Each structure stands twice: as structure tokens, then as C-alpha cells.
Amino acid sequence: MTGADVVGWFDKALRLRHFQLDNHQSNQAVKCKIGVEIRQAELSANNTSKTANVVLGVRNMQNGTYKILRGSSVSINWINGRGETNSALSRALDDSLAKLGSVCPEITGS
DSSP: OOHHHHHHHHHHHHHHTTOOOOTTSOGGGSSOOEEEEEEEEEEEEOSSEEEEEEEEEEEETTTOOEEEEEEEEEEEOSSOOHHHHHHHHHHHHHHHHTTGGGTOTTOOOO
């Protein structure tokens, strides 16, 4: 996966999870505005299992709070196909996004 692939995957993943990605809204129009950066997205595999890790840096744009959110997923390495890889990374992303409430209490991560 190239850098452009990661950005596209991340953008699509946030939209699928109903996060609004409009940088032009005023702070008053949203419950909580955050800045998100992908610090790490990796997949490591051996003969029997694979581990996906996603690390996000998240800043609450209204009060300046910044946190590192880590998500991971461990699963059986069946055939090491692209769909299996994307699914593992998506589960790791879900794990990190579930922790957004620690940055913005208004966000439940759903």
C-alpha cells in the first residue's frame, strides 16, 4: 500500500463510519471538531497469525487536547489475501476510533 492508498483507505473508512470530513464548517456548527493524523498503519504476519496496528494522533481543535490512540487486531492468517489484510487493518482502525471519546466526549466512535 502506498501513501496515497493509505489516505484513500482512511478517508473511506471514516466516511463509512459516519464521520463528517468537512474542513469548512465553523466550530459552532459541530459538536466536536478534531484533527486526525495517521501516525502508523502496519500489518505483520507469520505462518499462523497476523497483527494489524493503527496509531492515530488526534487533537480536539476546540480545547487543544492531543492524544495518541492505538488500535490493534490479531487474527488467523488464512490465505494472506488483500481482503483479509484490509479487514485486519479496518478492525484495528475501529479499535482506535472507539477511543475517540477520550479526546471529545461528544464522540462515541460509532
